[in-house]
Amino acid sequence: MNSDKILKRVLFFSSLVIVLIAAAMVFSLFEGSLPSISKFGWRFLISDQWDPTQGSENYGALLFIVGTILTSVLALVIAIPLAFCTSLFVAEYFRGTKLASIVGTLVDLLAGIPSIIYGLWGFYILCPLVVEAGLSPQGFGVFTSALILAIMIVPYATSLSNTTIAMVPNDLKEAAYALGATRLEVIRTVILPNARSGMTASYILAFGRAIGETLAVTMLIGNENAIPHGLFSTGNTMASVIANQFGEASGLQLSALIELALLLFVITTIINAIGKYIIKKIG
Amino acid sequence: MDNIINIGKTAGLLSSIGYRKAKNNIFKILVMVFSFLTISMVFLIIGTLLVKGYKQINLAFFTQVAPDTFTAMMATANGEIIPGGIANGILGSIYLVLIASVIAIPMGIVIGVYLSENSKKKYACVIRDIADIMQGVPSIVIGIIAYIWVVVPLTKGYSVLAGGVALAIMMLPLIVRSTEESLKMVPDTLKEAAIALGTPYYKVIWRVLIPTSFSGLISGILLAVSRVLGETAPLMLTTLGNPDVNWNIAKPGSAVPLLIWQFYNDPNMVNLIWSSTIFLMGFVLILNLISKWIGAKRK
Numbered sequence: 001m002n003s004d005k006i007l008k009r010v011l012f013f014s015s016l017v018i019v020l021i022a023a024a025m026v027f028s029l030f031e032g033s034l035p036s037i038s039k040f041g042w043r044f045l046i047s048d049q050w051d052p053t054q055g056s057e058n059y060g061a062l063l064f065i066v067g068t069i070l071t072s073v074l075a076l077v078i079a080i081p082l083a084f085c086t087s088l089f090v091a092e093y094f095r096g097t098k099l100a101s102i103v104g105t106l107v108d109l110l111a112g113i114p115s116i117i118y119g120l121w122g123f124y125i126l127c128p129l130v131v132e133a134g135l136s137p138q139g140f141g142v143f144t145s146a147l148i149l150a151i152m153i154v155p156y157a158t159s160l161s162n163t164t165i166a167m168v169p170n171d172l173k174e175a176a177y178a179l180g181a182t183r184l185e186v187i188r189t190v191i192l193p194n195a196r197s198g199m200t201a202s203y204i205l206a207f208g209r210a211i212g213e214t215l216a217v218t219m220l221i222g223n224e225n226a227i228p229h230g231l232f233s234t235g236n237t238m239a240s241v242i243a244n245q246f247g248e249a250s251g252l253q254l255s256a257l258i259e260l261a262l263l264l265f266v267i268t269t270i271i272n273a274i275g276k277y278i279i280k281k282i283g
Numbered sequence: 284m285d286n287i288i289n290i291g292k293t294a295g296l297l298s299s300i301g302y303r304k305a306k307n308n309i310f311k312i313l314v315m316v317f318s319f320l321t322i323s324m325v326f327l328i329i330g331t332l333l334v335k336g337y338k339q340i341n342l343a344f345f346t347q348v349a350p351d352t353f354t355a356m357m358a359t360a361n362g363e364i365i366p367g368g369i370a371n372g373i374l375g376s377i378y379l380v381l382i383a384s385v386i387a388i389p390m391g392i393v394i395g396v397y398l399s400e401n402s403k404k405k406y407a408c409v410i411r412d413i414a415d416i417m418q419g420v421p422s423i424v425i426g427i428i429a430y431i432w433v434v435v436p437l438t439k440g441y442s443v444l445a446g447g448v449a450l451a452i453m454m455l456p457l458i459v460r461s462t463e464e465s466l467k468m469v470p471d472t473l474k475e476a477a478i479a480l481g482t483p484y485y486k487v488i489w490r491v492l493i494p495t496s497f498s499g500l501i502s503g504i505l506l507a508v509s510r511v512l513g514e515t516a517p518l519m520l521t522t523l524g525n526p527d528v529n530w531n532i533a534k535p536g537s538a539v540p541l542l543i544w545q546f547y548n549d550p551n552m553v554n555l556i557w558s559s560t561i562f563l564m565g566f567v568l569i570l571n572l573i574s575k576w577i578g579a580k581r582k
Contacts, residue, residue, distance in 0.1 A: 004484040011397040085317030112571040114513025182307035212421025214516040272419035
């Protein structure tokens with residue numbers, strides 16, 4: 001066998017490694033959740049009980065699912081106007097200028113800031129502001145977490161939007177301008193229809209990020225095991241309950257936490273797959 | 284009568300142009316304001332860290348380990364800065380990233396080469412999708428995976444190795460994708476020229492593909508390192524933290540983000556948070572910028 005063939009085999013078999021890792025990840029999460037799955041079954045998804053007391057152990061994920069969805073949906077709602085305007089700024093209003101590239105770099109830097117730093121900043125700067133505004137007694141809660149999450153996901157929501165907005169053919173825009181359209185009208189009638197699917201995909205991917213964010217949320221949501229009853233109420237998310245309880249957990253509780261991780265894995269994978277599918281379709 | 288109607292129409296058109304222009308301007312202002320809000324967050328966050336933390340940065344901060352709670356409490360009570368620093372975290376972070384790099388970089392580059400060489404094959408598309416999906420897996424889930432794979436069966440307890448494995452799993456897809464992207468930019472003519480000269484395939488890869496895309500590979504690696512350097516959640520489930528410097532791969536170790544988490548939870552150590560954060564943030568952002576700079580230079 002010549003060296004070319006050997007090399008091709010080596011490359012092929014190393015690429016198998018990543019398939020094996022991914023498969024092993026799913027398998028391990030599933031195996032670790034088995035005790036919890038066999039004990040609670042589907043009830044795990046709809047029960048809001050989370051009781052680690054020995055003897056009456058009972059675990060359900062509902063309150064964490066609600067907390068996760070609430071914080072990440074709210075984060076997306078806050079992030080979309082920011083991301084939408086920033087990508088128009090970079091890819092349309094100041095396209096190709098030095099200013100646009102500076103703004104682009106600064107937004108990318110937001111993606112580089114570690115989660116724990118966002119958490120600290122939220123804890124020491126944002127929480128006191130929320131308290132001062134009289135919105136909640138300690139400043140923790142769904143709203144504060146969502147605000148920080150929104151800042152964290154803006155870079156993910158802009159990066160692909162920038163590309164798709166910049167890809168809108170110039171001829172189309174110029175034709176609209178020639179007909180006397182204002183810039184806003186060009187954005188509404190030419191840019192948006194052309195860039196819509198790419199922007200949607202980037203918002204979906206950003207949403208996937210928000211769902212899995214752990215530490216910043218853990219530091220800001222208040223970690224109360226109850227379904228949040230309002231924007232300024234405390235709560236818990238799937239990721240933050242894992243971060244909080246994993247260290248002391250064993251037995252059935254550990255298994256329930258691993259099942260939460262499996263759930264988180266499945267949800268983020270589905271969301272990312274949808275995002276990637278849209279991107280693939282636009283080529 | 285007709286004239287009046289015409290004047291009215293013209294006036295209506297004029298006002299409608301005015302109205303459209305006004306809307307256009309309002310939207311432009313909105314775009315400016317929201318963009319400004321977004322980028323001001325960078326300055327707000329970095330500014331807060333600098334203002335709150337610069338006092339605590341001194342030589343000891345880099346050479347000593349953090350004091351115990353009591354010493355820290357006494358120092359704070361006397362209005363002094365807290366003695367000691369985060370040497371254990373700095374060394375631990377370097378150690379962790381080294382372990383992760385040794386596992387993830389060679390494997391990632393090889394898989395990236397495979398993808399770029401077989402980019403159209405169905406199987407390669409599957410690999411690419413898997414890499415993309417792995418990138419989206421929350422870091423805490425990866426922490427649990429490393430706990431199940433290393434902490435439980437291998438080291439029988441929290442360990443540096445487990446943290447390294449967690450970070451490696453996070454780095455792998457990043458390196459695979461960045462390698463593929465930078466290899467794609469190598470002109471086919473270069474490869475063809477080498478093949479035409481009768482160069483064996485492995486030499487084409489080793490002598491042509493890798494060197495021409497070297498800066499891209501480095502930029503991808505730096506970006507991956509800067510990503511995992513700030514990760515905290517997966518380390519909480521794997522390396523746990525250690526008050527001393529630890530080089531034993533099977534024992535718990537420390538890392539800068541873990542120390543920040545520990546300071547955050549200990550009211551006496553709070554003053555150490557900001558200097559540690561400046562350090563972490565500075566390091567991550569500098570790596571990030573270098574990576575961007577190398578990446579931009581190639582274009």
